[in-house]
Amino acid sequence: MRSSRVAYLLLWFPEPTQTFILEEVNTLVDLGLELTVFCLYGPRSPQRLAGMAPVRAPVCRLGLASLGLVLASVVRLRRRWGPKAPPFLARVIFRRWRSLETAGEALWAALAGVHLAEIFQAGGFTHLHAPWANGPATAAWVASTLSGIPFSFAARAHDLHPPDGALLEKLAAASFIRTNTEANRRYLTDLAPQAAGKLVRIYNGVSLSPGSRGFRSPRSPHRLLALGRLVPKKGFQVLLEACRELRDQGWDFHLTIAGDGPERRRLNSLIREYRLGSRVTLRGFVPHRQVPQLFREADLFLMPSRIAPSGDRDGIPNVILEALLHEVPVVAAAVGGIPEVVLPGETGWLVPPENPGLLAQAIREALGDTREAWRRAQQGKELVLREFNSISNYTRLLGWLTGNAAIG
Numbered sequence: 001m002r003s004s005r006v007a008y009l010l011l012w013f014p015e016p017t018q019t020f021i022l023e024e025v026n027t028l029v030d031l032g033l034e035l036t037v038f039c040l041y042g043p044r045s046p047q048r049l050a051g052m053a054p055v056r057a058p059v060c061r062l063g064l065a066s067l068g069l070v071l072a073s074v075v076r077l078r079r080r081w082g083p084k085a086p087p088f089l090a091r092v093i094f095r096r097w098r099s100l101e102t103a104g105e106a107l108w109a110a111l112a113g114v115h116l117a118e119i120f121q122a123g124g125f126t127h128l129h130a131p132w133a134n135g136p137a138t139a140a141w142v143a144s145t146l147s148g149i150p151f152s153f154a155a156r157a158h159d160l161h162p163p164d165g166a167l168l169e170k171l172a173a174a175s176f177i178r179t180n181t182e183a184n185r186r187y188l189t190d191l192a193p194q195a196a197g198k199l200v201r202i203y204n205g206v207s208l209s210p211g212s213r214g215f216r217s218p219r220s221p222h223r224l225l226a227l228g229r230l231v232p233k234k235g236f237q238v239l240l241e242a243c244r245e246l247r248d249q250g251w252d253f254h255l256t257i258a259g260d261g262p263e264r265r266r267l268n269s270l271i272r273e274y275r276l277g278s279r280v281t282l283r284g285f286v287p288h289r290q291v292p293q294l295f296r297e298a299d300l301f302l303m304p305s306r307i308a309p310s311g312d313r314d315g316i317p318n319v320i321l322e323a324l325l326h327e328v329p330v331v332a333a334a335v336g337g338i339p340e341v342v343l344p345g346e347t348g349w350l351v352p353p354e355n356p357g358l359l360a361q362a363i364r365e366a367l368g369d370t371r372e373a374w375r376r377a378q379q380g381k382e383l384v385l386r387e388f389n390s391i392s393n394y395t396r397l398l399g400w401l402t403g404n405a406a407i408g
Contacts, residue, residue: 003126005124006125006402008038009129009139010037010131020207021131022055023205024390024397028394033401038062039060040062040109041063052289069115070114077114092106105135106134106164126402127150129152129401132153133154134158151175154177155180157313179199200396202396203393205393206321210385211296218367222251222300223254224253224254224300225323226301226302226304227294232310233307236304237270240267246364254280255280258294301330302330302332303320303332303333304359305332316341324377332350333354334351346379347379
């Protein structure tokens with residue numbers, strides 16, 4: 001395996017809301033891959049990373065501290081090419097992006113890619129991989145084009161919906177594209193039929209160990225749990241509307257929403273407006289090591305995902321997999337790849353997105369038949385253990401990264 005040396009390109013690493021990326025990196029290292037992570041941005045604060053598992057791969061970071069080195073690489077490139085930049089690089093830098101934030105990320109990714117191309121050539125890297133289809137994939141694409149080292153990328157959620165302005169070109173240039181849901185594989189096949197042969201669906205692996213709590217008799221109040229970033233695509237407003245309906249129907253429950261984000265103030269306002277202050281707690285950010293305790297306390301896990309106005313949506317939220325691993329019944333909305341895990345009548349309850357009435361009905365059904373809820377959670381756990389096994393899934397990915405897909 002030492003003949004293969006792979007660079008992973010990310011904006012930040014590790015990220016507390018992206019523990020699946022850390023699991024991916026660590027598992028690949030454990031499988032024998034020589035892997036180095038390159039972050040386009042600088043380090044996170046130690047407080048933000050508290051409680052995360054150790055990183056088992058070397059990490060190199062750019063950010064503002066590397067601005068001089070990046071610009072020096074750009075100057076060297078300009079000297080080689082004369083007054084004009086390479087045509088593809090000019091297209092990346094001067095294309096019309098959908099937002100200022102996206103444009104800034106793409107510009108930095110392109111410039112960083114010029115610098116990284118020099119590092120990758122000097123370091124003997126054999127493959128470049130970006131776990132996201134936006135900025136990281138842009139940097140990998142630029143570095144690959146300048147260095148001749150093949151690159152690949154993964155397409156997951158916000159990086160794909162909506163697509164950035166260079167997605168079609170990256171699909172054409174990549175040696176392969178990994179999707180972590182079948183829904184995304186179909187989406188990209190429709191978007192770029194010519195790339196269909198390079199698309200491979202490899203599910204994430206889960207990092208939490210399975211929990212076992214057995215059948216749980218009904219109790220009052222029912223303990224409901226939702227976990228995720230407080231952003232529009234998570235649908236927590238819809239969940240609060242469903243909770244208002246449950247309260248008005250006389251159900252005794254308490255909902256904990258664990259996570260933080262820009263929607264926190266709005267959700268607090270809705271909790272007051274709906275008079276749910278005694279029924280709903282916004283817990284804030286919870287370190288990953290504390291998540292199992294939340295599952296042990298919960299009677300039902302809720303994932304009311306929706307498609308945000310921007311087009312952003314979930315793939316398969318890892319928290320659904322983790323809930324099922326801990327035998328917690330799941331009620332979720334049919335968005336993205338969620339229906340690949342939450343199978344109606346088999347592994348949970350699935351409802352249309354943005355429908356608080358049907359969401360409340362599914363919650364009532366799950367709470368009203370605890371034996372059936374436990375049966376579905378058991379079957380969900382079996383599905384997760386079978387389809388989302390880190391070793392088997394990342395062994396497949398290892399094969400693609402090293403040019404030997406047959407080993408997976």
